[in-house]
Amino acid sequence: MKNFIKPFFAIIIAVVIYSVFFKFSIILPQIINVFSLVVIYFALIKGEVFGACLGAFCGLVQDSFSLGVFGVAGIAKTITGFLAGYISKRIDVGPFVRNFLFIFILICLELTLWSFLYFFIFSERINTKNGLIFLQPLVTGLLGSTLFHLIQIIQKKEKY
Amino acid sequence: MLNSLKKRKNLLILAALIFFQLVLVSFQVPLNGEESLFEKIIISLFCPVQHGVISISQQVKRNWRRYFYLRDVNIQNEELNKEIFFLRQENRILKNLLLEFGNKKEVQERLEKTYENILPCRVISMDASNYYKSVIVNKGISNGVKKNMIVVDKHGNLVGHIIEPISFREARVQLITDNSCGVSVFSHEKKILGILTGDGKGQCILKYILVTEENINNGDKILTSGFDEIFPPEINVGKVTSIKSTAGLFKEIEVKPYFDFRELDKLAIIKINLKDNF
Numbered sequence: 001m002k003n004f005i006k007p008f009f010a011i012i013i014a015v016v017i018y019s020v021f022f023k024f025s026i027i028l029p030q031i032i033n034v035f036s037l038v039v040i041y042f043a044l045i046k047g048e049v050f051g052a053c054l055g056a057f058c059g060l061v062q063d064s065f066s067l068g069v070f071g072v073a074g075i076a077k078t079i080t081g082f083l084a085g086y087i088s089k090r091i092d093v094g095p096f097v098r099n100f101l102f103i104f105i106l107i108c109l110e111l112t113l114w115s116f117l118y119f120f121i122f123s124e125r126i127n128t129k130n131g132l133i134f135l136q137p138l139v140t141g142l143l144g145s146t147l148f149h150l151i152q153i154i155q156k157k158e159k160y
Numbered sequence: 161m162l163n164s165l166k167k168r169k170n171l172l173i174l175a176a177l178i179f180f181q182l183v184l185v186s187f188q189v190p191l192n193g194e195e196s197l198f199e200k201i202i203i204s205l206f207c208p209v210q211h212g213v214i215s216i217s218q219q220v221k222r223n224w225r226r227y228f229y230l231r232d233v234n235i236q237n238e239e240l241n242k243e244i245f246f247l248r249q250e251n252r253i254l255k256n257l258l259l260e261f262g263n264k265k266e267v268q269e270r271l272e273k274t275y276e277n278i279l280p281c282r283v284i285s286m287d288a289s290n291y292y293k294s295v296i297v298n299k300g301i302s303n304g305v306k307k308n309m310i311v312v313d314k315h316g317n318l319v320g321h322i323i324e325p326i327s328f329r330e331a332r333v334q335l336i337t338d339n340s341c342g343v344s345v346f347s348h349e350k351k352i353l354g355i356l357t358g359d360g361k362g363q364c365i366l367k368y369i370l371v372t373e374e375n376i377n378n379g380d381k382i383l384t385s386g387f388d389e390i391f392p393p394e395i396n397v398g399k400v401t402s403i404k405s406t407a408g409l410f411k412e413i414e415v416k417p418y419f420d421f422r423e424l425d426k427l428a429i430i431k432i433n434l435k436d437n438f
Contacts, residue, residue, distance in 0.1 A: 012206075012209055015206050015209045015210060015213075016209060016210075016213050018210075018285075018288075019209070019210040019213040019214065019284065019285060020213060020217065022285060022286050023213070023214065023217050026286060026291050026421070029286075029288065048170055048174075049169075049170050049173050049174075052173060052174050052177050053173075053177065056177045056180075056181060059181075060181075060198075060199075060202055061202055061206055062288050063199075063288075064199055064202040064203040064206065065203075065206075065285055065287065065288040065296065066287045066288040066289040066290070066293065066294070067287055067289075067290075067293045067294035067323075067332065067334060067338065067340075069185050069188050070184060070185070070188060070198075070199045071181040071182070071184040071185040071188075072185065072289075073288070073289070074181045074184070075178055075181045075182070075185075078174065078177045078178055078181065079174075079178070082170075082174045086170075118289075121185065124339075124360075126289075126290075127289075127290045127292065127360055127361060
């Protein structure tokens with residue numbers, strides 16, 4: 001049970017940030033994928049199975065905030081969460097640059113998967129919001145690696 | 161066998177998760193089916209969080225404006241007083257006109273009924289996949305919101321209609337800019353009928369106007385016709401911005417909706433056809 005409290009609160013925080021972003025600007029939620037950051041962070045800590053399960057749940061939460069087929073973002077995030085946990089067990093993604101590249105590639109993959117599924121189901125291309133969505137891997141990657149790095153520093157300080 | 165299954169346990173879990181979601185997806189195809197109970201539960205679980213965020217931000221904003229940020233308040237006050245003066249005059253004239261249809265008490269009762277059926281609401285979330293498709297508002301079943309009630313902006317322009325899932329305190333609004341939304345409309349000038357759908361990019365398309373039709377021009381006002389039995393007649397929708405003749409049967413007509421995405425903060429849900437009141 002203890003294992004699920006932190007991720008659950010992380011999802012609640014992601015929903016809060018997501019709502020605040022919308023309140024300030026409709027651009028921010030398009031370039032920062034907070035739900036994916038939650039999935040990747042916990043997949044790094046707890047492994048691929050947890051990443052996949054959390055990815056499925058976060059994806060469904062994201063889907064519930066959008067009109068259309070419930071489960072599309074869920075599938076994309078499940079695979080992202082699984083891969084995040086799987087790869088991080090084999091490659092050290094701790095250093096800042098490597099962490100950034102890792103998140104960048106995962107978000108690119110997630111977007112590709114999501115747009116493929118969207119096209120497969122709706123027979124239409126995703127709305128790129130004037131190309132804004134292509135900035136998502138870069139901005140989310142930068143923000144994610146900075147955040148993860150900060151968390152690492154804080155945790156190290158707490159240890160000593 | 162058992163050993164190989166144990167080794168592949170992680171992959172099996174992944175496959176099971178994907179399979180579960182594929183089943184979820186397949187239940188919703190063909191599109192526009194009923195929302196699953198699972199989706200309703202998730203939306204009911206997380207919408208209150210958004211509700212809270214919006215309430216807190218509104219409170220902070222209100223306090224900031226009320227006690228700290230008082231620049232231009234005097235100018236704004238003068239402008240609002242002026243607007244109130246003209247609105248009062250307009251209101252008096254309209255009430256006098258209404259008195260021609262009945263006595264004062266009757267008109268007052270009808271007006272009160274009208275006020276009761278206009279439900280102001282706030283947007284608490286926009287569509288995560290495409291913000292031109294839908295929004296979530298902070299009124300739900302507890303406020304008497306039902307499926308297909310129409311939603312207008314603060315100027316009375318059509319924004320969309322309520323669709324499922326509707327939770328206790330929140331409801332989803334399908335915008336007219338969504339490409340799966342259809343509204344029966346007509347052009348105000350020459351009363352030409354058509355179907356308006358969204359293009360998913362913030363604009364609308366007026367469909368089924370024959371290429372031979374010459375009575376439709378740029379700048380023509382588009383209003384709801386009421387034939388779809390969802391949207392009441394004569395609500396402002398938008399205006400024609402471009403007309404292209406094609407090799408096919410119908411023209412390609414682009415309509416710019418009157419509502420502004422930047423002002424989508426405050427909306428109103430109309431519970432009944434207000435014209436039925438008068």
